[in-house]
Amino acid sequence: MTEGYDHGEPRRPFDLDSAPEPEPEENPFIEDSPVEPERPPWEEPQQRHPPAAHEPSPAYAAEDVVEAEEPELEEEPDELEEQPLKEEPFAEAPAELKIEPEPEPEPEPEPEPEPELEADSEPELAPEPDHAPAGLRIPDGYRTLEGEPSGGQRSVAVVVSRFNGEITNELLKRALDELERAGVMRSAITILTVPGAFELPLAAMALGKTRRYACVVALGCVIRGETRHFDYVASEAASGLQLAALETGTPVSFGVLTCETRAQAEARLDRAADAVRSALEMADVFSKLRAAAAG
16 A cells, blocks of 8 residues: 655655655755755765865874984093082981980089098087976076086086096096086096095085085996996995085085996996086085075
């Protein structure tokens, strides 16, 4: 079955080759630009603007390469060859790699040397502490008499035993040093020696009865032995010296060492200075008492 077209010619279906091509319509907005006809989807569209033909580049020939002219090197003068090479300093390491040396410790100051004592000069004796420290406090508003360990114009008697002479010699030396420090003149000091500590009370009583001495200092040393002799001597020496002071009214100080060993006695040699200060203090307070009673 065939259909008729406007052209009056019968056509078979899908007979596209025999159909006349329609004239392209002109686009009023673009000059001389024909409108392409519609193509069926199975036909490839033609390129609207085909690329320009690429002209092949001529073949590369090694003979055509123009070698670059190398500049001619000027000959260096011979003086450069004779010059010695300069040693370049080593480049410093970067700051990050530099290792700072550890600071050296400051040297400790040397101790100052102690001043040397001259051969003729004697070392100054340090002031002795209070021989009888105590926490006694007397309330205000009361009349108080208190003595001081000062020599002044006083005369002092010292009675010392010869037994255990190595110890009593040192006791006598320290007692005399303390008397001199207190201001007692040598001419005002009388030294009386006895055989042993048992004879000290009798000698102290005899000195006190003369009324010539402001005080008496008794020095001796008793060391315990194998028998009970130590007990009797030490006891009678202490009680006899106390009795001598009571009978005469003259202050008598107890400077007798009663020790178990010789080492204990050597460690207590300062007891002689304590006895001197005690005697001088009692003599001073007695002087103030007589002045107060007379006034």
